[in-house]
Amino acid sequence: MTQTTQIVLARRPQGAVTSDCFRLERPALPALGDNQILVRTLYLSLDPYMRPRMTELRSYTPPFELDQPLTGGAVAEVLESRNPKFAAGNIVTGMLNWATHQVHDGRGLRKVERDAAPLSAHLGILGMPGFTAWHGMLRMGQPKAGETVFVSAATGAVGQLAGQLAKLQGARVVGCAGDDAKCGYATSALGYDACFNHRTETDYGAVLDRLCPDGIDVDFENVGGAIFHAVFARMKNFGRMVMCGAISEYQDSKPQPGPEKMFTIVQRRLRIEGFIVSDHMAGMGAFVTEVGALLKAGKIHHRETVVEGLEQAPTAFIGLLKGENFGKLVVKVG
Amino acid sequence: MTQTTQIVLARRPQGAVTSDCFRLERPALPALGDNQILVRTLYLSLDPYMRPRMTELRSYTPPFELDQPLTGGAVAEVLESRNPKFAAGNIVTGMLNWATHQVHDGRGLRKVERDAAPLSAHLGILGMPGFTAWHGMLRMGQPKAGETVFVSAATGAVGQLAGQLAKLQGARVVGCAGDDAKCGYATSALGYDACFNHRTETDYGAVLDRLCPDGIDVDFENVGGAIFHAVFARMKNFGRMVMCGAISEYQDSKPQPGPEKMFTIVQRRLRIEGFIVSDHMAGMGAFVTEVGALLKAGKIHHRETVVEGLEQAPTAFIGLLKGENFGKLVVKVG
Numbered sequence: 001m002t003q004t005t006q007i008v009l010a011r012r013p014q015g016a017v018t019s020d021c022f023r024l025e026r027p028a029l030p031a032l033g034d035n036q037i038l039v040r041t042l043y044l045s046l047d048p049y050m051r052p053r054m055t056e057l058r059s060y061t062p063p064f065e066l067d068q069p070l071t072g073g074a075v076a077e078v079l080e081s082r083n084p085k086f087a088a089g090n091i092v093t094g095m096l097n098w099a100t101h102q103v104h105d106g107r108g109l110r111k112v113e114r115d116a117a118p119l120s121a122h123l124g125i126l127g128m129p130g131f132t133a134w135h136g137m138l139r140m141g142q143p144k145a146g147e148t149v150f151v152s153a154a155t156g157a158v159g160q161l162a163g164q165l166a167k168l169q170g171a172r173v174v175g176c177a178g179d180d181a182k183c184g185y186a187t188s189a190l191g192y193d194a195c196f197n198h199r200t201e202t203d204y205g206a207v208l209d210r211l212c213p214d215g216i217d218v219d220f221e222n223v224g225g226a227i228f229h230a231v232f233a234r235m236k237n238f239g240r241m242v243m244c245g246a247i248s249e250y251q252d253s254k255p256q257p258g259p260e261k262m263f264t265i266v267q268r269r270l271r272i273e274g275f276i277v278s279d280h281m282a283g284m285g286a287f288v289t290e291v292g293a294l295l296k297a298g299k300i301h302h303r304e305t306v307v308e309g310l311e312q313a314p315t316a317f318i319g320l321l322k323g324e325n326f327g328k329l330v331v332k333v334g
Numbered sequence: 335m336t337q338t339t340q341i342v343l344a345r346r347p348q349g350a351v352t353s354d355c356f357r358l359e360r361p362a363l364p365a366l367g368d369n370q371i372l373v374r375t376l377y378l379s380l381d382p383y384m385r386p387r388m389t390e391l392r393s394y395t396p397p398f399e400l401d402q403p404l405t406g407g408a409v410a411e412v413l414e415s416r417n418p419k420f421a422a423g424n425i426v427t428g429m430l431n432w433a434t435h436q437v438h439d440g441r442g443l444r445k446v447e448r449d450a451a452p453l454s455a456h457l458g459i460l461g462m463p464g465f466t467a468w469h470g471m472l473r474m475g476q477p478k479a480g481e482t483v484f485v486s487a488a489t490g491a492v493g494q495l496a497g498q499l500a501k502l503q504g505a506r507v508v509g510c511a512g513d514d515a516k517c518g519y520a521t522s523a524l525g526y527d528a529c530f531n532h533r534t535e536t537d538y539g540a541v542l543d544r545l546c547p548d549g550i551d552v553d554f555e556n557v558g559g560a561i562f563h564a565v566f567a568r569m570k571n572f573g574r575m576v577m578c579g580a581i582s583e584y585q586d587s588k589p590q591p592g593p594e595k596m597f598t599i600v601q602r603r604l605r606i607e608g609f610i611v612s613d614h615m616a617g618m619g620a621f622v623t624e625v626g627a628l629l630k631a632g633k634i635h636h637r638e639t640v641v642e643g644l645e646q647a648p649t650a651f652i653g654l655l656k657g658e659n660f661g662k663l664v665v666k667v668g
Contacts, residue, residue: 052597052601224596224597228596243596243599243600244600245597245600246596246597246600249595249596249597250597255594255595256594256595256596257591257592257593257594258591258592258593258594258595258596259591259592259596260589260590260591260592261583261589261590261592262558262562262577262580262583262590262592262593263386263558263579263580263583263584264608265577265606265607265608266577266578266579266580266608266609266610267386267608267610268608269607269608269609269610269613270606270607270608271605271606271607271608272599272604272605272606272607273599273603273604273605273606273607274598274599274600274601274602274603274604274605275600275603276600276601276603279603
């Protein structure tokens with residue numbers, strides 16, 4: 001009989017997530033049924049979109065259930081299989097529990113090669129965050145050479161690729177990030193033309209006027225709130241605002257109003273469009289081929305923060321929501 | 335020497351437009367130069383979008399110039415021509431001065447048949463407002479059978495066709511208008527499934543919950559402000575908000591904030607898109623053919639308010655901004 005260590009949702013947060021929202025448990029796992037597999041988690045992905053799932057919102061994914069394990073993107077090794085599609089030793093990626101081990105029916109899991117890339121890359125640059133950046137920037141934002149692109153959370157798991165892809169299209173790319181080291185990384189390694197620290201800058205309108213004097217053609221929005229409002233007011237005619245996330249709003253106990261003068265959308269013919277990348281999985285193959293090749297050719301960079309041990313996941317997630325990670329945040333479990 | 339009567343912009347409004355923003359003048363017109371024509375205005379179109387042009391906004395059309403005639407859609411008769419494309423007696427439509435007569439180079443004017451439709455229809459159901467409804471609803475909103483569509487300003491020059499076109503697609507159509515008579519017209523003549531009076535209803539959220547219990551798939555936005563905010567909160571997954579205008583915001587001296595929880599755009603994958611129909615003139619021919627046929631077949635209805643005399647245009651325009659017109663507002667000049 002296999003035992004697992006897992007983290008369950010102990011209570012729903014009100015405002016900021018705190019450690020008592022989580023509880024560690026060590027239940028025994030059932031024996032494998034037909035078509036089931038036993039997997040051992042190697043890496044777990046922590047992503048901002050998980051925060052809305054902790055609350056009972058009308059949202060795109062059902063909320064996490066109380067007293068049940070949280071789930072997220074993961075890379076795992078198959079230990080035992082009674083499913084003909086998987087064999088012991090396979091490496092798989094997909095949505096799994098915050099757990100060291102689990103019994104799974106294999107649905108939604110995808111096999112990946114053990115040595116094609118560092119395994120954690122399947123949770124970042126070659127996984128959902130990378131695919132999110134690729135779909136949002138290239139298929140929705142469609143930046144053209146000479147246009148100005150703004151990326152909030154410029155060095156985050158999604159932003160770091162979004163900015164580089166815009167740069168490869170010949171756009172001028174400006175971002176913001178939460179400390180000077182991240183801003184330095186954005187301009188030196190990722191190729192951003194400029195990046196400002198949104199914690200030390202106080203007047204977002206003024207800094208955008210300085211860094212994007214002609215306005216903004218494409219906004220890749222990860223943050224929301226005051227930065228989004230300042231960008232909205234500076235969008236150019238026919239501008240596209242790709243709404244990927246709004247991390248600054250996830251922990252609000254009182255909802256924030258939107259930007260002033262919604263008539264701007266008419267005057268400047270803006271297109272503001274939200275997306276959830278799981279609606280667009282048909283593009284995943286093209287993304288992996290394209291970005292995998294860029295990665296192999298050394299044309300894109302990426303950075304991750306690796307935290308060791310499943311029991312560190314809650315603290316790391318709380319830090320993620322405060323912007324304490326640098327690049328993609330993963331937990332090394334196995 | 336021909337004299338004209340014209341109305342010029344005497345001062346820019348602060349907040350609500352008042353009659354002292356306008357001044358009547360009777361200048362003499364110059365003799366015709368090469369390629370010029372002399373036209374006599376028959377009908378002048380009054381439309382809400384003119385209000386932003388009275389202010390010095392960064393807008394899609396340059397603002398009206400102080401001490402120069404206001405301009406707008408018009409139907410006119412050619413009295414004299416030194417332009418080979420036009421002959422005396424032609425009826426033309428296009429952007430003209432608020433004037434009884436003017437000298438014009440003919441650019442942007444389109445000839446229309448004298449008897450194909452009542453001449454004022456070229457300013458409404460078969461003109462720019464109709465084309466705006468057709469492009470915005472069918473090409474952008476794309477309502478499908480069984481979907482729920484909301485049209486603010488349901489009986490206005492644009493809304494009246496927007497609602498009928500959505501209905502012809504098999505959608506359920508709900509609107510709002512500024513008095514009970516308009517609401518009655520919307521449901522009895524235009525085929526709306528429901529219409530509420532936005533002056534007597536005070537809780538827009540509650541009335542929308544009652545009339546659109548499953549939420550809204552397509553919003554055709556003409557009004558903005560509190561109604562827009564309530565609709566935004568009730569958009570369904572993959573909803574489209576077609577941003578055509580925001581008449582409730584045009585006279586604000588202080589800008590209004592946008593709706594709460596912009597993250598809704600991500601969660602529900604909304605597309606919010608503004609447009610100016612003059613960017614899409616390539617579709618005008620298809621619109622005239624299609625809507626002309628529907629009109630001839632008695633499949634669509636339309637209503638207009640005709641005001642007599644150019645000198646009445648300022649008062650009528652001030653009333654338009656307060657919603658005093660019923661249907662398309664035109665001034666009979668000639």
